[in-house]
Amino acid sequence: MKKINQTIIGGIITIIFLCLFTGVSNAAGIFVFSIVCTMGIGLLFWIPLFMGIGYVAVGVYKAALNQVTDEKSDSKPTISPDQQALLNYINEAKKAGNTRETIINSLNKAGWKEDDINKAIESY
Numbered sequence: 342m343k344k345i346n347q348t349i350i351g352g353i354i355t356i357i358f359l360c361l362f363t364g365v366s367n368a369a370g371i372f373v374f375s376i377v378c379t380m381g382i383g384l385l386f387w388i389p390l391f392m393g394i395g396y397v398a399v400g401v402y403k404a405a406l407n408q409v410t411d412e413k414s415d416s417k418p419t420i421s422p423d424q425q426a427l428l429n430y431i432n433e434a435k436k437a438g439n440t441r442e443t444i445i446n447s448l449n450k451a452g453w454k455e456d457d458i459n460k461a462i463e464s465y
Contacts, residue, residue, distance in 0.1 A: 344392065351395025355387075427453065427461045 359368040375383035420428070427448070434444045441462065448458045 347395035347399050348388065348392045349395070350398055351391035351393065352387075354394050354398055355391055424457070424461065427457060428464065431461055 356368065356372070359371065363371065372387070375386070430448070431444055434447070439447075444462070445458055449455070
């Protein structure tokens with residue numbers, strides 16, 4: 342995210358917290374007088390503060406977003422090519438009208454493990 346966006350986000354967060362802790366009128370007074378009375382030199386304090394708080398806030402947001410997407414990706418197990426071939430075979434056999442027992446018998450004869458067959462059939 343661009344630094345200007347982080348600075349704006351940090352400014353909003355800082356002003357909200359300043360309002361919560363000192364009240365709206367006091368927060369406005371602190372902010373305006375620190376800039377006006379110092380002829381803008383107060384911005385040398387506020388802008389880096391906004392940038393720092395914005396950087397941290399965006400970092401925390403991205404980390405939380407990555408953690409959520411990692412949890413979603415962990416929920417889907419990966420399928421090996423052999424397992425995919427087994428699923429494809431079962432799908433085609435069902436489309437052809439074969440019964441469950443016929444499919445299981447043909448897969449057993451082909452050398453597939455009973456556990457793999459049962460898991461694949463249960464997924465359909």
